[in-house]
Amino acid sequence: MTATATGAPGPGDGFPAEVPLLRVSDLQVELITEAGVVRAVDGVSFEIRAGETVTIIGESGSGKSTTAMGLLRLLPDDLAVLSGHALVQGRDTVADPRAAAEVRGRAVSLIPQDPMTALSPVHTIGRQLLETVRLRRGDLDRSAARDRAVSLLTQVRIADPEQQLRRYPHQLSGGMLQRVLIAMALACEPALLIADEPTSALDVTVQAGILDLLLELQEQTGAGILMITHDLGVARLVSDRIHVMRGGRFVESGEAEQIVGDPAEEYTRALLRSVPALGPWDGAGTAAATAPEGDR
Amino acid sequence: MNAATAPATPILQVDGLVVEYAVPAGVFRAVDGVGFAVERGATLAIVGESGCGKSTIARSLVRLITPTRGSILLDGHDIARMPERRLRPLRPRIQMVFQDPYGSLDPHLSAAEIVAEPLRQRGVRSKAERATEAAGLIDRVGLPAGALDRRPPEFSGGQRQRIGIARALASRPDVLVLDEATSALDVSVQAQVLALLREIQRESGLTYLFISHNLGVVREISDDVLVMNRGRIVERGPTARVLAAPEHPYTRALRAAALDPSAIEGRKPRAVLAAALAPTTEGAAP
Numbered sequence: 157m158t159a160t161a162t163g164a165p166g167p168g169d170g171f172p173a174e175v176p177l178l179r180v181s182d183l184q185v186e187l188i189t190e191a192g193v194v195r196a197v198d199g200v201s202f203e204i205r206a207g208e209t210v211t212i213i214g215e216s217g218s219g220k221s222t223t224a225m226g227l228l229r230l231l232p233d234d235l236a237v238l239s240g241h242a243l244v245q246g247r248d249t250v251a252d253p254r255a256a257a258e259v260r261g262r263a264v265s266l267i268p269q270d271p272m273t274a275l276s277p278v279h280t281i282g283r284q285l286l287e288t289v290r291l292r293r294g295d296l297d298r299s300a301a302r303d304r305a306v307s308l309l310t311q312v313r314i315a316d317p318e319q320q321l322r323r324y325p326h327q328l329s330g331g332m333l334q335r336v337l338i339a340m341a342l343a344c345e346p347a348l349l350i351a352d353e354p355t356s357a358l359d360v361t362v363q364a365g366i367l368d369l370l371l372e373l374q375e376q377t378g379a380g381i382l383m384i385t386h387d388l389g390v391a392r393l394v395s396d397r398i399h400v401m402r403g404g405r406f407v408e409s410g411e412a413e414q415i416v417g418d419p420a421e422e423y424t425r426a427l428l429r430s431v432p433a434l435g436p437w438d439g440a441g442t443a444a445a446t447a448p449e450g451d452r
Numbered sequence: 453m454n455a456a457t458a459p460a461t462p463i464l465q466v467d468g469l470v471v472e473y474a475v476p477a478g479v480f481r482a483v484d485g486v487g488f489a490v491e492r493g494a495t496l497a498i499v500g501e502s503g504c505g506k507s508t509i510a511r512s513l514v515r516l517i518t519p520t521r522g523s524i525l526l527d528g529h530d531i532a533r534m535p536e537r538r539l540r541p542l543r544p545r546i547q548m549v550f551q552d553p554y555g556s557l558d559p560h561l562s563a564a565e566i567v568a569e570p571l572r573q574r575g576v577r578s579k580a581e582r583a584t585e586a587a588g589l590i591d592r593v594g595l596p597a598g599a600l601d602r603r604p605p606e607f608s609g610g611q612r613q614r615i616g617i618a619r620a621l622a623s624r625p626d627v628l629v630l631d632e633a634t635s636a637l638d639v640s641v642q643a644q645v646l647a648l649l650r651e652i653q654r655e656s657g658l659t660y661l662f663i664s665h666n667l668g669v670v671r672e673i674s675d676d677v678l679v680m681n682r683g684r685i686v687e688r689g690p691t692a693r694v695l696a697a698p699e700h701p702y703t704r705a706l707r708a709a710a711l712d713p714s715a716i717e718g719r720k721p722r723a724v725l726a727a728a729l730a731p732t733t734e735g736a737a738p
């Protein structure tokens with residue numbers, strides 16, 4: 157199960173490799189709304205070790221983002237009531253809000269689903285990215301930090317990175333913004349990366365590049381990744397384990413191969429069935445047809 | 453689709469479209485001479501690399517921005533540089549679902565109010581009638597009745613995206629521009645939304661301009677497809693043909709890198725991914 161994880165160098169700070177980077181047990185998140193209390197996350201448990209990628213898939217509104225935001229305590233206190241445990245490198249963010257504040261942007265970084273939760277509309281990309289770089293690398297002077305920012309944008313395949321640094325968020329396309337967020341998360345050099353739909357706005361060629369980059373980072377640093385995606389192709393490609401979420405709970409959990417190849421739950425099978433088929437093509441028969449759907 | 457019944461003039465005809473943005477370095481040409489036509493009741497898809505100008509075209513069509521050059525004929529009216537006063541009555545006829553489900557909904561209004569607003573503009577006088585129709589649309593995009601009174605910040609990403617779709621449909625436009633409108637949706641909800649779009653098209657002859665990076669979705673929903681690269685159209689044709697036998701290297705790369713979950717076995721070593729990345733790959737996946 158921990159499969160290929162071993163052998164990767166431990167993530168920073170001499171943290172003992174046998175303790176999971178993240179151990180979530182019976183996490184509940186209740187949202188207090190005008191209409192009453194909504195239990196958006198209803199007792200989920202999972203763990204992620206160094207070098208592992210664990211993915212949450214599930215239908216829209218099933219509680220995936222709330223799980224991620226909740227365990228990092230990014231939901232306002234007057235909105236969300238948390239219970240259970242979420243141990244990040246052994247520190248419980250549910251029990252101790254200070255622990256959450258301390259791990260965010262250091263041990264853990266988040267690529268949020270909504271770009272504007274991480275970016276300010278009134279500052280340039282450059283200013284925001286440089287700030288993040290220097291938070292981690294206080295030793296870098298201005299020009300070295302700038303070089304690092306440019307290299308991060310290049311790594312996420314953004315063309316003309318120097319130009320983009322001078323732009324404001326609204327001057328970038330949706331997919332470019334998404335990649336700026338990924339660059340910011342990588343700038344933190346986290347031990348644990350939480351990525352909420354990180355490639356949903358990207359075409360497959362760019363997406364493949366980004367996934368490759370994340371896996372490379374993982375190989376080099378032994379980072380753990382919590383991936384949230386609705387793309388089953390992505391899930392199968394990168395995950396060691398997959399949890400299938402519905403109505404705030406995990407309805408099925410297992411190794412990626414088993415979940416995608418041989419799902420036990422009807423709900424998971426339905427998710428797989430609805431993947432639109434690509435149809436035949438002449439490209440050396442590679443990505444060739446899934447079962448022809450004959451829908452149209 | 454219905455070539456036999458479609459009227460001769462396309463509902464939307466775009467010629468020589470050029471869009472430039474002012475940027476620190478001067479002027480950036482995001483769209484560089486694009487032309488296409490869509491017949492009434494048909495679906496045209498636009499695919500292309502991130503940043504190639506798809507949303508810029510979309511924003512021009514609904515005149516959120518004014519193109520630098522070119523013409524946009526909506527049912528014969530050139531709206532490309534039409535002054536707002538004359539444009540106003542035409543606006544409901546071409547609507548858009550925005551790529552960003554977070555920034556495009558007023559956070560202070562309830563979902564029911566957001567979807568009912570275009571109904572008021574359409575002249576539906578009775579408040580009760582507006583409420584019923586809005587509730588119907590919210591139901592059809594797969595949101596629960598409990599959603600009506602909630603405001604955008606209380607919804608997940610995919611739920612917000614569906615409110616945006618319901619709002620756009622409420623205008624009963626002639627042309628609906630959907631900019632990555634299903635990208636935040638899981639496959640089962642996506643299938644439901646695509647089915648709804650097709651059903652409405654059958655009922656009312658609505659025309660779609662469907663921007664997506666998901667080739668499977670494009671194949672399912674569109675008759676024809678444009679492939680863009682750096683502000684230009686590099687390939688076009690019937691969707692089935694373009695996806696089965698792509699000609700342009702970029703289209704071939706797109707097709708080769710498409711992750712088909714049933715074709716993937718096990719977690720991929722990086723080397724396999726790297727192969728999928730090389731442009732014009734032959735034999736990307738095992």
Ligand SMILES: Nc1ncnc2c1ncn2[C@@H]1O[C@H](COP(=O)(O)OP(=O)(O)OP(=O)(O)O)[C@@H](O)[C@H]1O
Binds near residue numbers: 214219386606
């Ligand atoms: N601030 C809020 N107030 C009330 N309900 C909320 C709030 N935020 C989220 N919810 C509800 O909690 C549930 C879980 O939302 P969440 O954002 O975690 O879903 P998700 O699985 O990430 O979905 P998606 O794939 O669409 O992003 C949804 O039903 C949503 O409507």
Ligand SMILES: Nc1ncnc2c1ncn2[C@@H]1O[C@H](COP(=O)(O)OP(=O)(O)OP(=O)(O)O)[C@@H](O)[C@H]1O
Binds near residue numbers: 327332357475501504
């Ligand atoms: N307001 C703006 N000011 C300056 N440049 C802009 C502005 N909006 C977009 N651009 C630039 O124009 C180009 C095209 O952007 P657009 O949003 O049309 O791309 P897109 O094809 O929709 O990409 P994506 O698939 O990532 O959404 C990008 O290089 C972007 O940086």
Ligand SMILES: [Mg+2]
Binds near residue numbers: 221
């Ligand atoms: Mg979400």
Ligand SMILES: [Mg+2]
Binds near residue numbers: 330631
């Ligand atoms: Mg776009």
